[in-house]
Amino acid sequence: MPAPDLSLLEQAAREAGEIALRHWRQSPEAWDKGGGAGPVSEADLAVNAHLERLLRGARPDYGWLSEESPDGPERLDAAHCFIIDPIDGTRAFLDGHEGFSVSLAVATGRQITAAVVHLPAQRLTYMASAGDPALLDGAQLRPAEHDLDGASVLTGKPSLVPALWRGKVPPVRREFRSSLAWRLCLVAEGRFNAALSTRPCWEWDIAAGSLIAARAGCIASDQDGQPLRFNSAGAMSAGLVVAPPGLHGQMIAALGPASGAGAPAHA
Structure with missing residues (x-):
């Protein structure tokens, strides 16, 4: 039986996905946020509004950190905090591609304790909670270990x-x-x-996925190999390395230290 927070996130992600699909491939209004922050659309805002009503209505004492909501310091004092990306992969969404997701997580203290990544157009739902296996539509996930040479790595140029x-x-x-x-x-x-x-990562982009990867058996760290911490004041990590343990160690050994320079990674 899923933990209460995980069940709530799953319900929220599926409802949010249906809202997103009503806008997908319908030429939604979109604009650039400016400052290198990338695009946003009316769909992102509609999904965000629904998630905030549902999630904060169910857990009014939880903090709130979302890519599409104004941030405030009050979340830093909350014992639990929602960390939300209403549509992760907005460019793919606007281009009519299927590779966008709804990414929802709960942080307890500085750790993620419940996570759902839902791909509405593909009808895929990944989820995990602290202490339980990571699942894709009910099937347990397992990563694929590999040496660094020849490894398949999801990353930008x-x-x-x-x-x-x-x-x-x-x-x-x-x-x-x-x-x-x-x-x-x-x-x-x-x-x-x-x-x-190797660029800084916003917490809302990586919170849910990092727990799912970790509960599958991967190590998720910043570029220097340090554990990820969430609901931080800056809401950002110093890069990201996610891989099974052996490959993760090889990557950390081969990478130079994070400089903190460069625009944040975003979708």
Whole structure:
């Protein structure tokens, strides 16, 4: 039986997905947020409004951190906090592609304790809670261990710039998906070996996927190998490395230290 928070997130994600699908491939109004923050659409805002009503209505004492809501310091004092990306992969959504997700998580203290990543157009739902296995539509997830050389890595081209590595850039097979949350789930599922970002990552992009990957058996850390912490004041991590333990260690050893420079990764 799913924990209460996980059941609530699953319900919310499925309802949010139906709202998103009503706008998908219907030329929704969209605009650029400015400052390198990427696009947003009327669909993102509609999904966000529904999630806030449902989730905060059910858990009024929880904090709230969402890509599409104004942030405030009151969440930092909350014992629990929702961390939400209403549509992760907005560019894919606007282009009519299926690779967008609804990413929902609960942080207890600085750790994620419940997580759902739902892909409405593909009818896929990944989920996990602390202490329980990660699941895809009820089936337990297992990652695929691999040596660094030849590993399939979900990452953007900027992560393979030689200056970011201690030696030569490893000969990995790079692929990309617009939704960062989905990338972490694909690693948890074993369809790819690792996910990497050498740019700062917003918490709402990685909160849910990081727990799903961890409960599948991966290690999810920042670029320096340090554990991820959530509901932080800056709502951002210093890069991201997600992989099974052996490959994760190889990647951390091969990467240079995070500089904190560059625009945040976003979808």
